[in-house]
Amino acid sequence: MSCIFCDIIEGNIKSERVYEDENCIIIKDIEPIAPIHYLMIPKKHYSKLEEASVSEAMELSFMLNKLGQMKKELGLEEGYRIIINQGKNAGQTVDHLHIHVLAGKELNWQV
Numbered sequence: 001m002s003c004i005f006c007d008i009i010e011g012n013i014k015s016e017r018v019y020e021d022e023n024c025i026i027i028k029d030i031e032p033i034a035p036i037h038y039l040m041i042p043k044k045h046y047s048k049l050e051e052a053s054v055s056e057a058m059e060l061s062f063m064l065n066k067l068g069q070m071k072k073e074l075g076l077e078e079g080y081r082i083i084i085n086q087g088k089n090a091g092q093t094v095d096h097l098h099i100h101v102l103a104g105k106e107l108n109w110q111v
C-alpha cells in the first residue's frame, strides 16, 4: 500500500518539516490555503478517527496539547484553526489522518 504521508514520514518524499517527535511530524502544506498552513501527521498510518487504537487516540490528544504548547515557535500566538477532514464530503484526499493547522490572518467561517 503506498501512502504519500508515510513516504514523507520515512523521508522518501521531501517536505518542509518544522517539528518532529516520536509520535508525529509537523510539515508545511505544499498548497497552503492560509499564510500559515501546517499538517500535523501522526507517524502511525490510519485514515479515520474511529480507526485509531486507544493508544493512538491518546497520542492524538497529546499531539494537540503539544501543538498548543508550541504556539510561539510556530507563529500561532494570534490564534489558529485545526481541521481534520474525514471522508469524501469533507474533501479528505490523503487517507492518512492529518490535522490541518491554519493561521496567520483572521480566518473566515463559511463552507
Ligand code: 5GP
Pocket (backbone or CB within 6 Å): 004, 013, 015, 016, 027, 028, 029, 030, 031, 032, 039, 084, 085, 091, 092, 093, 094, 095
Ligand atoms: P486533505 O484534503 O486530505 O485533508 O489534505 C491533504 C493535504 O495534503 C492537502 O492540503 C495537500 O495540499 C497536502 N499535500 C498533498 N501532498 C503533499 C505533499 O507531497 N507534501 C506536502 N507538504 N503536502 C501535501
Ligand code: ZN
Pocket (backbone or CB within 6 Å): 003, 004, 005, 006, 007, 044, 045, 046, 095, 096
Ligand atoms: Zn500513511
